[in-house]
Amino acid sequence: MSTPGLSYGPLGDRCAHLCVDMQKLFAERFEWATPWITRVLPRIVRLVERKAEQTIFTRFIPAAKVGQGAGTWKRYYERWASMTIEAVGPEMVDLLPPLPAFSPPAKIIDKHVYSPWPEGRLQTELAERRIDTLVITGGETDVCVLTTVLGAIDIGYRVVLVTDALCSSSDATHDALMTVYHQRFVQQVETVEMETVLSAWN
16 A cells, blocks of 8 residues: 555554654753754654654763763763763753653653664664554754664664654754665655654554
């Protein structure tokens, strides 16, 4: 059965919504602020309202203080000393309102690097649910969303990327990644707008 905009048909009961790092940390006054995160938030909320039980939020947890981190992450937090938990406060890792109200039933999985895959909790959760398809939203398109998508491709998930529910602090690299998905990953990544997802996921 074909679905307009979706190459491989409608979304079923083995589909999960993976919402990447929609946190206060990226919307407030800090150096990591993503200016248009609040623009995509209402679209994400619409999907979460409909599919809260199928939603998994990831949260990026910075180092507690300068000096922590393995390998190059230690150097990373020397550069970004202003973004450690000690500097910003632990409440800044929280999801943007109104997203916390949906958990539970939505699940929250924390991670300490860009990708949600190395620490293993996400894959365990998805395997237990027998998920084979991921609808991906959130930020940033060219950092944490990128690593989320590439890991999902490698594992073998069907990936549906919601183009108008992604955000980045860089328009140029956001646009570049959209081009990459359309030209190089067309067999593994379907790029659609939120209205298509909402109409195709019953």
